[in-house]
Amino acid sequence: MAMRQTLDFLLNDWLKVNELNQRPRFAEHSGETFAAVLDTCEKIAREKFAPVNRLTDTEEPRFDGERVHLPAATHAALAAYVESGMLAAAQDYDTGGMQLPCVIEMAANAFFSMANIAMGGYAMLTSGNANLLMAHGTPLQREVFAKNEFSGRWFGTMCLSEPQAGSSLSDVATRAEPDGEGFAADALGPRYRLKGNKMWISAGEHEISENIIHLVLAKIPGPDGKTLPGTRGISLFIVPKHLVNERGELTGERNDVALAGLNHKLGYRGTTNCLLNFGEGRFKPGGQGGAIGYLVGKPGEGLKCMFHMMNEARIGVGLGATMLGYAGYEASLAYARQRPQGRPMTQAGKDAASPQRPIIEHADVKRMLLAQKSYVEGALALELFCARLVDELHTAKPDEAAAAGLLLEVLIPIAKSWPSEWCLEANSLAIQVLGGYGYTRDFPVEQYWRDNRLNMIHEGTHGIQALDLLGRKVVMNGGQALLALAGRINQTVQRALAVPGLAEAANQLAGALGQVGKATKSAWASGLPEEALANATPYMQAFGHVVLAWLWLDVALVAQGDSDFERGKRAAQQYFYRYELPKIAAWLAVAAAREPLTREMQDAWF
Template structure:
């Protein structure tokens, strides 16, 4: 069964995004279109041969904690090792680190294929990528040589260890403590961490935690947080480093990857190695977190994509009912895809997942430009990526909870059973609005930080990019009406943003009370922009007389659907954001 569209991914990368433009930068200069296609083909082969066959098994047979060790599906050993041997874990890294200097855009596209095939299996290697990249970027040469080779090979798992029972998303309140030792850069670590993805399992020989902790007597708050490499087993001899698995969390979805509760230094025997300078850990960790946030959006879009294609296949095959005007019961039933409301459910899914994928790959390209370019181009790409990151994380995460629900609805009663995979996708989608920062946190980040940053420069760049798309769309026959409509909503968004900013100085609570709604509001505008871009690419091909009329007409129809059904939701959200009635602020605890 199809779990993603190879044709759409090629459209997104090579036609709409024009990913080959990246090869003008020296860092990516060695790559060709043929290489990029080979990367995608290799990803599809691994997904189909190794990941997809274990999708249901890993969901039904979740990890177990046995005698202090988490046991995962036996197939993960081969999968992780293959990712290592084939160079996926460090593919984006420099040549001198054994990497291929592959654009992150292609790495993310390959990840999309893996995630659509089997989300649980896909997370293991790419967690290691993020952890290894932190060591490579901020760690000493000694740490790089000591830890990264076995991480690249897949022998060792990498993790990000932030969350604690009494801190949650409030990282300024973490209590895990690092005590200096006689060895420079080596600390005794004590504390606990919860919800650590792949924090312990038996598919690798060691687990390398990139852990936030506070050095004894460090300043309070985020200014006192440092970053440490904390291996589960000591290197090179392999004895316990006093990182013990206290428990395992049993989840509603995403069951094939373990989530661990770790106790660190209970026996005063845990050594951690300082990464970079003391008290700069949170700024270092944000590199991995920001990469992971776009990755979370991609995870959500991938799961939504798999659910869409499952429901599309079912809708084409399932006969039920007849056309509204047909009264003769002797006439054969029609496939449910011919019913308008089923088409609506499918169009909803398609417009969200393909609009989200467009945004996510665009963000990945901005990241590649920020990495490889110089001067103003680098600065603007970095600033625009910062602005778009909370949107790219949250919009797909929230909306793919709804699209996977729509996939279940297409199947009706069958969708509510374990006989079809859509119920699994529905459960797996729900984690994404939570991890790597809840939607509420990203709303605060967008409105409270990204909108006013550098006196609004990021917001201005965002507006400039949309205005450029609108300008060019007006020149294409058939798209001028969409361009004008987006221009109208862009103007409304600017007025709404200015209204909210006027509250920032002396009414901070009112300014940020509906930050999550503002995030949703700007998210809709952003995906509409991406659909106008896709529509331009499709319209140009149709005017050239492309032989793929059905594919490009499908894009135009999704553009129409999104503007008719989704973009108009900005009206209600805008009305709420402009209102002076603040029931969420005025409601008292005792009134609940």
């Protein structure tokens, strides 16, 4: 993949990942082992994932009332992924892992997302599920459930949304009642019986693995036996499809979890997406109704536990969006280089007798390709930078880890939202480059767009990310996270001011950062959340563009040579500053003015 050169550049020249090998956790690794991991994953993605991308899109999962049927290629591709050891890539050696840095794990998974995003979804959910249990589960829960997921014997899901609640977790209606005598006695944890419905559950039913481990949010009763209002009482439970004992063996009994139906989506068609019924009585474990679930963490702390997985998933969704954009960029670039159309313009007009030229020679096609390049390569830098911050958070000195944690807090909403919007735009431009052929299934770009359109909704919609950013992240602890980000941006500005050709961009970035600061204060000037947050989405769009402008300038500082590769990086940085960064003024204007139009708009006026 041509993407590999950019990936290596970002990892080695920009992020200097080999410096991580000086830390005890990564001491047994080297640049050679990192490269070997990337080589292996690139090969599996090319040979097992990419060839069946179209097949898994057209042969959607099918439910016959008893079983879900998937193409055999799905099983083969995921078996190759499991064999690679990537499910446990970042885990301790004694857990069966490789103790890889998060940034290398993320880079390796980029190949799978680019080759077949639907197949990559099963792996991302399984590793995220197991990582949560390693952080919040009991020792036996980690041994029985997490380790069997890391080995690929079992796969996992996350079950949050419900048909009537969507993203409003305070309206979760699934209930969990203590399971009588087994409540405190079960070695796997306090045992409950769950009843309710979960919607939009990716990988919720299949036969790829021996078992499926659902992590389910449900409300436990209060002291009076009634459901507590809001998010109080929301707890997290391990609910296996097939019941297991404390040795990790299947008991032969099916849990009361039933597939009610498959959702047929615009994209990601190779990943089963399910409506699951818990405790409907189709299966009766122990002779009773209700799905058996084991409490994770403390009662009422389900959201706290689940956000461990959700934040990880948001970086993963951002990476998936990035790589779909990258796939479309490479496909449209290849097409533009070989598609002849049009002739050179001269003062005398076009010479009909002259040969046609490739469309990549037309300025407007170059514009579309350059826009894609600036979006997808910038987004890749963003996701790898966030993964590098995760490594800092877990392995750096305390003060450096704390600083990394602050940056991650404010960047997570951007890591998820920015690629899902602008790499989708890259996919749209890829279709445009191909013209009429872009709409057809003869070329892959229409599928990349369909797959990517889901990422603006996955793991929290655009609006939710915007509310999180402006409503919480930039104002928490007196704005410490925003100040930490501003400090890092200003460091890049100061370095760029001393480099010929980048001083103008440095001053432009400094001005943009100042606009964000002023708009943040103005948005909250009245102290009324309803006024401040009415324009949270345009605020987030501007914020994200400033973050990407910063990363592009930081990358350009490293790409100062005369090779075509480095010239291309600088051209993408220049495109972003000349065509994209100026857009922030309009976005910030409505946020700063607390523009009331959208909140005052009446239903009847539509």
